[in-house]
Amino acid sequence: MRKLAVYRLKPGMKIARPIYNANQQMLLASGTVLTATFIKKLEKLNIPAVYIDDDLLPGVEINDVVSDNTRYRAINYTKKIFHDFHYTRSLSGLDGMERVVNNILDDLLDNPTIMVNLVDIRSTDEYTFGHSVNTCILALITGLKMGYNESALKQLAMGAIMHDLGKTLVPVKILNKPGKLTAEEFDIIKKHSEYGYSVLKKARHFNAISALVALQHHERYNGSGYPHGLSGRQIHDFAAIVGLVDMYDALTADRVYRRAYPCHEAFEMLSAFGDYMFDYNIVKSFLHHVAAYPISSVVKLSTGEIGVVMENRPGFSLCPVVNIMFTAENEKLKYPVKLDLSTTPNVTIVSVIDDDEFNKLMDNKTGRQLFY
Known part of the structure; x- marks a missing residue:
């Protein structure tokens, strides 16, 4: 079983993990033998890569850190929350989001030897929702390693899964621009952290510290981040954790403007950021559970x-x-x-x-x- 870019697929190859569309409906089940028609459909849906079964590692499974059911329910619910807010400017259903993060946390607690070996594959058109869920998962893995209690973990998780809500207020043509952003466009995108915070801090039953994650997740340890140029201990640990895992997930995902970085390159980049871009202890805690060379490499x-x-x-x-x-x-x-x-x-x-x-x-x- 190994990950392969869609443009490298050939008829006759066998799918190792199910493939879902933007609505989390299964398109191809595990064991499906690819045809030219199937491959063209994957390309049309902007699915960048899939996991295939071949003779390189016969019978070897690469397991996700949470169940498929937990992950895809979380993505669907996040999509609903974001879409509803985008069209109505009303933030409702946060009690349901609490159930979502509880399910993620339960899955992680059932897996005492967590290792991130599997890269979450998502359509480039549906990046934000899968990214929000994966950021939540990776933040919780880091929080568990740092010894946070259950209450703190849930606050961290809620902040992580909602950290990019402000992007719903950024014009889509700028957010998904395939080319380089102008200085003006980048300034507009940078506003998303303040937009998200302004909404979440007023939301009923949403913790103030969780809301702070949306505001501070682009601040950096050395003061080079935004929106306020905070540094060191001025940045809340939850925001620093989310900022770190947000960067890792972004690096290892295919984007409209570039292909994903290999895991070992992303690992190396983050390793160099300790006590520079991010607090060293947070970097160390996160990388403790991340495979630089995932199974099948x-x-x-x-x-x-x-x-x-x-x-x-x-x-x-x-x-x-x-x-x-x-x-x-x-x-x-x-x-x-x-x-x-x-x-x-x-x-x-x-x-x-x-x-x-x-x-x-x-x-x-x-x-x-x-x-x-």
Whole structure:
């Protein structure tokens, strides 16, 4: 099972995880064999990538940190709240949103060894709703690692899932502009944090600290953020957490103006931001549960050997368990060799084999003998 961009799909490939449309209706079930018609439909719907089953990792599942049912119910409800507010300027149904975040928290509490291995795939047209839910999930994972109690976690979650409400007041043509924003357009987009706060702070039954998340999630530890240029401890921890995971989710998602960054590149960027863009302890807590090299990543080791990531564990984000499949001379091994990088500090991952390199590997004689 591995993630593959839609433009690289070929008829005959098999879907590994169900694909949903913007209304969270299932388009293709797991196990569906792709046809040219199906692939064209995915392209038309602006779905950037899918997970496929192939012989690289037969029988290996990449599990989400929450159930599909929890995730898609949350996306649907978030979409309803945002749409209703956009058209009526009335914010209702927040009690239902509390139930949504409770379900997310329950799923996470049932998963004591959380590792973010799966990138949430969403239509570029429906980015905001999936992003809001994933930001909530990632913020809760960070809050759990930081030891927050249940009350604090729920305040954090509500702030996270509603953090971009203000974008409903930004013109869509600017929000979804595929090219570079002008200075004036960027100034308009930056207003979304104040717009959201002004609405949420007046909402019945919405916690004042949760509302502060909407206002401060673009503030940065070094004072370079907006809207008020706050720094250090002036920024509430909840807003700092949401700002960090908001950035990670944005980096690893396909956007109208660029393709997603690979997880290891996003991980490296955020690692460098400790006590610069974000508080170091928050960065450390978040990355504790994020796989730099998600399961099914094809990686090259410092020994020159090539293998596939099979397992990730909390606290060892850069040191997965790898099945070595090729020697340094690109010769296939008759049987894969399991290597736990957390116990072999002299061996590290030096690069990730991208789709182009992987296809070349598959096309040569040894690759075909190994994988098929």
